[in-house]
Amino acid sequence: MKIELRHGAGGADTAGLIDSIFARHFHNAVLDKMEDGAVLPRPAGELVLTTDSFVVQPLEFSGGNIGRLAVCGTVNDLSCMGAVPKYLTAGFILEEGLETDTLERMVASMAATAKEAGVSIVAGDTKVIEGNGGMYINTAGAGIRPQGRCVSAANLCPGDQLILSGTLGEHHAVILSSRMGLQTSLKSDCAPLNAMTEALFSAGVSVHTMRDITRGGLATVACELAKASGCALAIEESALPVSEGVHALCGILGLDPLTMGNEGKLLIAVPQADTAHALATVKAVPYGENAAVIGTVCAGSGVTLQTAIGGRRVLSPLRGEGLPRIC
Amino acid sequence: MKNEQMAAYLTHYRGRPLRLMEVCGTHTSVLYRSGLRGMLPAQVAMLSGPGCPVCVTPTAYIDRLTELSLTPGVCVLSFGDMLAVPGSKLSLAGARARGGRVGFFYAPEQALKIAAKEPKTCFVLAAVGFETTAPVWAVLAETILQQGIQNVRLLTALKTMPLAMDALCETGDIDGFLCPGHVAVVSGSESFRPLADKWKKPMVVGGFTPELLLRALCRLLREAGERHSGVWNEYPAYVRRDGNSKAKAVVARVFETGPACWRGLGVLAGSGLYLRGKYAALDAGSGALYDDRAPEGCCCGKVLTGALTPQQCPLFGKACLPEHPVGACMVSSEGSCRITYLERGDSL
Numbered sequence: 036m037k038i039e040l041r042h043g044a045g046g047a048d049t050a051g052l053i054d055s056i057f058a059r060h061f062h063n064a065v066l067d068k069m070e071d072g073a074v075l076p077r078p079a080g081e082l083v084l085t086t087d088s089f090v091v092q093p094l095e096f097s098g099g100n101i102g103r104l105a106v107c108g109t110v111n112d113l114s115c116m117g118a119v120p121k122y123l124t125a126g127f128i129l130e131e132g133l134e135t136d137t138l139e140r141m142v143a144s145m146a147a148t149a150k151e152a153g154v155s156i157v158a159g160d161t162k163v164i165e166g167n168g169g170m171y172i173n174t175a176g177a178g179i180r181p182q183g184r185c186v187s188a189a190n191l192c193p194g195d196q197l198i199l200s201g202t203l204g205e206h207h208a209v210i211l212s213s214r215m216g217l218q219t220s221l222k223s224d225c226a227p228l229n230a231m232t233e234a235l236f237s238a239g240v241s242v243h244t245m246r247d248i249t250r251g252g253l254a255t256v257a258c259e260l261a262k263a264s265g266c267a268l269a270i271e272e273s274a275l276p277v278s279e280g281v282h283a284l285c286g287i288l289g290l291d292p293l294t295m296g297n298e299g300k301l302l303i304a305v306p307q308a309d310t311a312h313a314l315a316t317v318k319a320v321p322y323g324e325n326a327a328v329i330g331t332v333c334a335g336s337g338v339t340l341q342t343a344i345g346g347r348r349v350l351s352p353l354r355g356e357g358l359p360r361i362c
Numbered sequence: 363m364k365n366e367q368m369a370a371y372l373t374h375y376r377g378r379p380l381r382l383m384e385v386c387g388t389h390t391s392v393l394y395r396s397g398l399r400g401m402l403p404a405q406v407a408m409l410s411g412p413g414c415p416v417c418v419t420p421t422a423y424i425d426r427l428t429e430l431s432l433t434p435g436v437c438v439l440s441f442g443d444m445l446a447v448p449g450s451k452l453s454l455a456g457a458r459a460r461g462g463r464v465g466f467f468y469a470p471e472q473a474l475k476i477a478a479k480e481p482k483t484c485f486v487l488a489a490v491g492f493e494t495t496a497p498v499w500a501v502l503a504e505t506i507l508q509q510g511i512q513n514v515r516l517l518t519a520l521k522t523m524p525l526a527m528d529a530l531c532e533t534g535d536i537d538g539f540l541c542p543g544h545v546a547v548v549s550g551s552e553s554f555r556p557l558a559d560k561w562k563k564p565m566v567v568g569g570f571t572p573e574l575l576l577r578a579l580c581r582l583l584r585e586a587g588e589r590h591s592g593v594w595n596e597y598p599a600y601v602r603r604d605g606n607s608k609a610k611a612v613v614a615r616v617f618e619t620g621p622a623c624w625r626g627l628g629v630l631a632g633s634g635l636y637l638r639g640k641y642a643a644l645d646a647g648s649g650a651l652y653d654d655r656a657p658e659g660c661c662c663g664k665v666l667t668g669a670l671t672p673q674q675c676p677l678f679g680k681a682c683l684p685e686h687p688v689g690a691c692m693v694s695s696e697g698s699c700r701i702t703y704l705e706r707g708d709s710l
Contacts, residue, residue, distance in 0.1 A: 215468045286571070289388055289695075291395060344572040345369045346397015351704040354684040 038133040043163025056139050057159055060146040061125075065157040073157035075122060078179040083118035085109060086175040094137065094170060097209050098222030099298070101172055102141035106148040107227050107298055109176035111247040114232040115301065117186035118178030123149065124158040126173040130166025138170065145172075152227035184236060190243040191264035195332040196310040198303040200231060200317050201325040203253060204281040204295035212284065221280045226299030226322045235303070238316040244304040252294040255352040256302055257338040267335030270350070273343045274329045293340070294353040304332060365573055368580045372401055377587035379405040381535060383668055385523060386542035387414030387696025388570055394701050396572035398579065406583065409668030410698035412526050412624055413542055415490045415519070416443045417666055417690045417697050420623040420654035423490075423519045424449035426647060430486050430517070431462035437480070438517075439473045440488035442466040446693045450655055470495075470502050477514045486646045489518040494544040496520050496635055497609035500616035503641045515646035518636060521622050522549075524557055525633035529624075531561040534668055538564040538586035540578055543597040550605030551595040562591040569597035616641050623652040625690065626663030662689035665698060672702040679703055 041048040058066070065073045089105040099107075106123065113120040125145065129138065149156055154176070205224040212219045228247065235242050244264070246256045253275075257268045277285075277292045285292055299322055305313045310328060317323040338350040363371070384390055390410045393399040399408060412418045428449050431438040438454065445455045445466060458464040463483075467473045470487065477485040489499045499520065506514050523545050530536060541554050546567045554565040564585035568578025578596040585594065595601050613635070622634025629652050637645045656662060660682070661675035672678050672691065682688035684700055691699035 211468070216472070289391065289570075340397070342395075342397035342572065344365060344396050344398065344576055346399075346401045346572075348395065348397040348400070349705060354700075354704065 036135045037168070038129045038131055038135060038138065038163055040131050040163050040165070043129065043161060049161060052161065056135070056142050057161070060139075060142045061149075061156040061159070063155045063157065065155060066159075073122065073124075075157065078121070080182055081180040083113055083116045083178045083180050084175065085112040086173065087112060088171065088173040090171050091210065092169075093213055094141065096213050096223055098205070099225035100141055100144050101170065102144035103148045104225050104298060105172040105174045106145050106152060106154070107225050108249070109174040110152045110154060110227045110229055111299075113176050113178035114229040115186070115245040115247055116178070116180060117184035117232070117236070117242070117245075118180040119233065120152060120154045120176055120178040120229050122177045123154050123156045124175045125156050126160040127162070128171040129161065129163045130169040131163055132166065132168035133170055134168070141170065148227060152229055186242055186245055188244055188246065188260050188263035191260055191266045191304050191332045192243060192306070193266060193332055193334045194307050195243055195304040196307055196328050197268065197270065197330040197332065198305065198310070198314055198317060199253070199276065199327055199329045200228070200301040200303065200323050201299070202276040202278045202281065203248070203292040203297060203300070204277065204285070206298040207252070207295035208281045208284050211288070219280055219284065221278075221284070224297050224299035224322070228299060228301055228322060231301065231317060231320045231323050234316050234320045235313060238312060240309045240313045240316060241306055242303060243306065246302050248297045248300045248302055250296045251353040252292070252296055253302065254293040254338070254350040257350060258352045260302070260304070261336060261338050264332075265336070267333045268330055268338040269333055270330035270338065270340050272340050274327055276325045276327050293350065363580070365576065368576050369401060371580050372398075372576065372583065373403060375403050375406060375583050375587065377583070380537045380583065380586050381407045381409060381668070382538050382540060382582055382586060383409045383411045383530070383536050384540040385411035385413040385527065386544065387417070387694065388544065389413070389540055389542070389568065389575065390698050390701055391696050392570055392572065392575050394705050396575065398572065398575060399705075409536065410665070411530065411668065412626060412666045413492070413523070414691070414694050414696040415492060415495070415521070416447055416694040417662065418521065418624045418626070419444075419447065419490055419519050419690065420625055420651060421450050421656070422623070422651040422653035423517070424453065425451070426517060426651055427454055427486070427488055428452045428457040428462065430646065431457045431464045432460070435482070436484045436486060437463035437465060438486050438488060439465045439467055439476060441490065443694045444488055444490065446687060447690045448657060448688065470498055474502070474505065474511065474514065477511065481513055484513050484515060486515045486517050489516040489520060492521055492523055492542070492545055493548045496613045496617065497548060500612040503616050503637060503644055504612070506644060507640065514644070516637065516644050516648070517646040518648040519622070519651070520617065520635035521624065521633055522619070522635065524553060525630050526624055526627055527557055528560070529627050529630055530667060531557065531563065536563070536668060538566070538582050540582055541565050541567045543567055543569050543601060546595070546597065546601040546605065548606050548609045550603055551593055551601050552603045553605065554593050558591050558593050564590055564592060564594065566594045567597050567601050569600070620649070623654055625654055625656075626666035657688050660689040662691045662699070665691050672699040675699070
């Protein structure tokens with residue numbers, strides 16, 4: 036069956052769609068009440084809120100899909116603030132012509148990813164617009180930050196070490212290869228990272244800053260952190276983990292792994308004394324096995340890369356469009 | 363030599379001052395990304411040449427594309443880099459915002475799939491490039507005719523490099539060339555021999571990894587420093603003396619040479635490739651697009667010929683920025699102005 040405008044009209048067709056797909060897959064005690072809003076217990080600690088919209092093309096790609104991405108993106112934003120992600124809302128904008136089977140696969144994937152991340156999808160909305168069978172998802176997320184966790188882009192200090200939680204560029208490479216019709220064995224790294232961030236806090240690591248590396252890549256994130264903290268970042272090219280597949284694609288297409296997007300990687304800044312412990316902790320959790328120390332925070336400003344061949348390069352944020360609709 | 367030895371040779375070069383040109387935009391990009399540009403000694407200047415297809419495309423070509431995109435029933439498809447290049451009135455992105463139909467592709471073959479979905483729309487493909495991409499466009503033109511595809515046309519701006527390098531030798535004081543490796547894969551390292559013989563300069567074909575580029579730079583410094591002339595192939599894994607005969611054959615079947623306008627160099631006879639014979643029916647008006655009125659103050663033409671560095675253009679970093687480029691060299695990811703601007707690192 037294909038989605039038609041009637042599915043978004045708010046009547047029986049909308050209710051049918053909600054019952055047959057959304058309620059069935061997202062099912063939990065709060066959502067099942069089907070009220071106009073989710074009533075949630077008041078948390079202890081600080082409430083952290085975030086929202087993100089997902090418009091990736093194609094909807095399904097090697098290693099993930101728009102549904103998994105919509106959960107991971109919001110969970111990871113909360114996690115990077117030191118929060119424990121708890122609740123998500125999901126808003127769907129569907130284009131007429133979308134196959135309900137496709138929609139159901141995306142929703143099932145969201146449900147599975149939410150379960151993996153330990154979050155509940157407690158409210159939602161669906162609209163249908165004219166179009167060509169596409170779909171877009173907005174997720175908002177609420178998390179609770181326990182007392183004493185002070186994680187912020189402004190917290191970088193000279194002497195901090197930078198840990199990258201894994202290899203660069205997979206998600207970007209997968210989306211690009213898919214659009215170009217290239218056959219590769221690459222998989223998107225799209226993953227929820229809250230287990231990784233919780234492991235760091237549980238291990239007693241004094242985390243100063245965490246950021247997930249998405250559009251714009253490591254170079255853009257590093258420049259943002261340098262600016263927010265008033266510090267300089269020095270990165271070692273030879274320490275950067277890049278998979279063979281991404282390296283090969285970059286060689287063919289003239290891409291730079293430093294400005295390619297991921298959807299399951301963190302840049303983490305910790306005091307020097309905690310570095311070895313933090314690295315071992317990240318490497319021991321899922322999605323962290325290729326983590327590496329990639330650089331240092333220094334006094335000054337801007338981001339420099341010590342290149343593998345012995346040169347030095349100033350890194351700038353990605354400019355211009357990059358690759359459109361990557362997440 | 364090992365990488366460390368080559369790096370030491372490069373940084374410790376104390377021979378005569380040299381003005382060398384990297385012709386290819388990808389070389390410009392790798393020189394920056396690898397940090398090699400910063401390792402060069404003060405007396406060696408690397409100038410960026412006319413090897414970025416977006417940068418050398420004249421204004422008249424952009425104007426023709428925007429005009430087509432605003433024509434009912436026509437959709438222009440282009441490489442993404444071309445969308446922001448200013449025409450005399452509009453860029454393709456500007457035309458799109460005013461109702462023009464403009465799409466982009468990552469590889470030209472994709473354009474046929476897009477066109478197949480809308481048989482009543484005429485798709486005009488912006489076929490830009492050098493020797494490297496010409497075979498791809500030639501195969502595409504053959505496919506269009508073989509399959510009887512009715513709704514695809516090409517607006518070509520295809521150029522061949524040696525004649526532009528010849529013009530540069532005539533006007534500039536360049537001591538040697540880092541020759542474009544991708545071009546040489548198709549045309550062969552010997553395609554640069556006549557230039558080396560005529561102008562008594564070293565022509566070094568280089569690859570695109572930092573290591574290969576370092577190797578080619580060391581060779582170029584050594585040969586140019588000692589005023590040697592000749593052709594050196596430092597990209598032998600991919601470049602043969604005579605190039606790729608199959609690729610050359612398909613280009614010869616589909617294209618004939620003609621005059622082409624290069625931003626900064628003007629019209630150079632025989633440096634363009636145009637659809638020939640039965641393929642000419644696919645042409646969307648590519649001939650005589652010579653007008654290259656640059657926006658006021660824009661020095662892209664001088665930057666592309668090594669006469670000015672990007673920083674010497676009065677608009678650089680002021681009126682002309684990556685966010686709102688005035689000249690094509692600030693648009694393309696291989697444009698020397700854009701690369702230089704981002705290299706300064708104070709652009710956040």
